[in-house]
Amino acid sequence: MKKIQALRGMNDLLPQDSPVWQYLESTVTTLFKRYGYQEIRFPILEQTELFKRSIGEVTDIVEKEMYTFKDRNDESLTLRPEGTASCVRACEQNQLLFNRGTLTQKLWYQGPMFRYEKPQKGRLRQFHQFGVEAFGLNGPDIDAELLIMSARLWKELGISSAVELQLNSLGSSDARAKFKADLVAFLEQHKERLDEDSQRRLGSNPLRILDSKEAKTQALLDEAPSLLDYLDDESLAHFEQLKALLDAAGVAYTINPRLVRGLDYYGKTVFEWVTTQLGSQGTVCAGGRYDGLVNQLGGQPTPAVGFGMGIERLVLLLQEMNVLPEEIFQTLDVYIMAVGDVAPAAFSLAEQIRDRFPAMRVQTHCGGGSFKNQMKKADRSGADVALILGENEVAAQEVTLKYLRKDQPQTTIKQTDLLDLLA
Structure with a gap:
């Protein structure tokens, strides 16, 4: 009889590996609590509409990567591909957010996420994340706190030398719309210089072209308009204050004007902690501000910011740098x-x-x-x-x-x- 195997890209965690996960989980969750964040848990399955409305229907995640199926009631369900939308839904449904966002919530969660991708080192179809979300705070100080907290985590794990903070601002929706129009006009004039995937995105999600890893597309983008030149006054002031707070805290960063993230709900601050130690899978933590998402999902306007960090990639990085305490084994x-x-x-x-x-x-x-x-x-x-x-x-x-x-x-x-x- 043929033996039944685990699904491709959905791995077992074996006893010899679990001490590393337990060490990482303990370090991370203890740090979150020290900063005043509380744990929230929500289901793995959600209505498909939740992710279409939040992530965006023309994103790669919704178009190509979600595990979506219909249940016996003919309702479309999806295994969660990320945690922010579920967290917003849980907060809104359970009335944790109200009074136009003046009630502050600082939350964290962890668990499996699912995306149908080509499995490789650091990229699985069932992967695990820590997430942090803060609601009800408008200013750049909460953005700074998330980045300072993550910088402290790298220090406590002993991997600070291997990660770099990349920072950008997407500005307001109006600023992005004007930038997008000018970017599309420029790229249309040089369409033949774009890679095939970027040519497809030109008509559906042109901002994602900024994330292209193709050398010829990156060379063309050197000549393209820069998003930072289109920032509205409020977003620019927010960004300058954030940088000043990071400077005061001694958190180093690099401005990356092409950093846009792959989810439609982001605005103003976006960031990624990246490493060169893991090959092409260089992002270990990423997030940003999503002030419009709660309202977009049916709630009252509520400022919000958060991030997700990949557990598998952090485990690989800890092992690659050989910084794991011997006693955990x-x-x-x-x-x-x-x-x-x-x-x-x-x-x-x-x-x-x-x-x-x-x-x-x-x-x-x-x-x-x-x-x-x-x-x-x-x-x-x-x-x-x-x-x-x-x-x-x-x-x-x-x-x-x-x-x-x-x-x-x-x-x-x-x-x-x-x-x-x-x-």
Whole structure:
């Protein structure tokens, strides 16, 4: 019978890999809480219309990448391709946002997202993200806080030297419309110099041409109008204040006037944290301001800004830079060997240790076997210490302690003294 395999681009997370994910998740979520952000969770499945109205019907995500199907009620559903739209929907539905956006919400979430793409290193069909969203704040200070917070994360993870902040402003919708008209007029005159994909986008989503990776298209864009020259006064002031706040905080950045992001809901601030350590998949965190999205999805006008960061790419970067703490790979502290008919005593001792030291990782040997066999398993377990209980030790209410990672002599002590020794 043919074995059933995981779907292409939807990977298993194996026990040897999970310590890295747990370390990253713990570091990230602790940092978010330190900045006053609260966790929100929402479904993996949403109505397809949510993403069409938010991301944009002519974006690559909606046109080519979403997992969309009809359920038994003939309703079109989609596995979420990103988190912001779902977060806005959840906040609006549960009345977390009201009174014209004057109520502030600072939220974070994590979980799987789904896009039908060609699987490769750092790009999967089921991928995982952390997301942060802040609602109800108009000024550039909240934009700066998100960037300062992410910069602190890179520092705590030890990867600051490998990431660069790229920054841009998309201005108001009117400013973008004027820029888009002039950009299209320019590109139409040089259409033959555009790559095939950019020629297609010229009639549907011309701003995405700015993101093209094709060398000949990038060369042409050097001659094209620049979005920063079209910024309205309010957006320009917002952008200048944001840069001043980042300068004051010591957060370095590069202005990238071609940075537009792939989602229609962005306006004013947009940014990406990028790296050269992962080949073509260089973006590890990206986001921006989306002041019109809540209103676009049926709510009252509410200023908002947020970002998403890819967990798989951050894991790859941590591994590539070799900055993972060695202790995260140790799975056990104590391995209790039960030699002979002493299982009750072994389990009792294990529970006493867990009661006294809740954070200590203790495993009791199960399945019997010889002393030699159990010692091999104890050594392979990665534990620092093996506690040996045989019938003689149980009768004398003693335990033999063997250090597995230190050059210290084996010793037999009273069980009543063990807990103090482990402390």
